[in-house]
Amino acid sequence: MTHLAVFTLSLLGFAALALAMERHQEDLFKRPLPRRTTLALRSAGWAALLLALLAAVRAQGWSLGLVTLSGHTSLCAGLVSISLVVRQRLVG
Numbered sequence: 001m002t003h004l005a006v007f008t009l010s011l012l013g014f015a016a017l018a019l020a021m022e023r024h025q026e027d028l029f030k031r032p033l034p035r036r037t038t039l040a041l042r043s044a045g046w047a048a049l050l051l052a053l054l055a056a057v058r059a060q061g062w063s064l065g066l067v068t069l070s071g072h073t074s075l076c077a078g079l080v081s082i083s084l085v086v087r088q089r090l091v092g
Contacts, residue, residue, distance in 0.1 A: 002059035006052045006069060010076040013048030016041045018080050027088055049073070 018024050020041035025032045033041075052072065057065035 002055060003068070003072070005055045006072045007076065009048045009052035009055065010069075010072045011079065013045045013052060014073070014076050014080040016045030016048060018084060020045060024084060027084070 019028070019033075020038050022032050022038075025038075032038075053065075053069055056069040056072070059065065060068055
């Protein structure tokens with residue numbers, strides 16, 4: 001269950017951070033989002049990653065929890081990145 005929580009929080013965190021970037025906003029929404037929305041997405045992204053860290057460390061301790069977090073964040077960052085590239089190629 002811990003792995004699912006860490007994976008989900010990491011995926012949400014990186015998706016929010018990607019949506020907070022003006023380049024991806026232009027690609028997805030054809031316009032930049034308001035500054036307040038961008039700041040909210042950035043804050044939510046970092047908060048989700050922090051919660052993922054806390055969940056991993058609480059369940060497995062600092063040593064194994066950080067290793068678990070590293071694996072999940074690497075996978076989720078790659079998934080978000082690849083999904084943005086694939087979407088852009090399908091649309092454009």
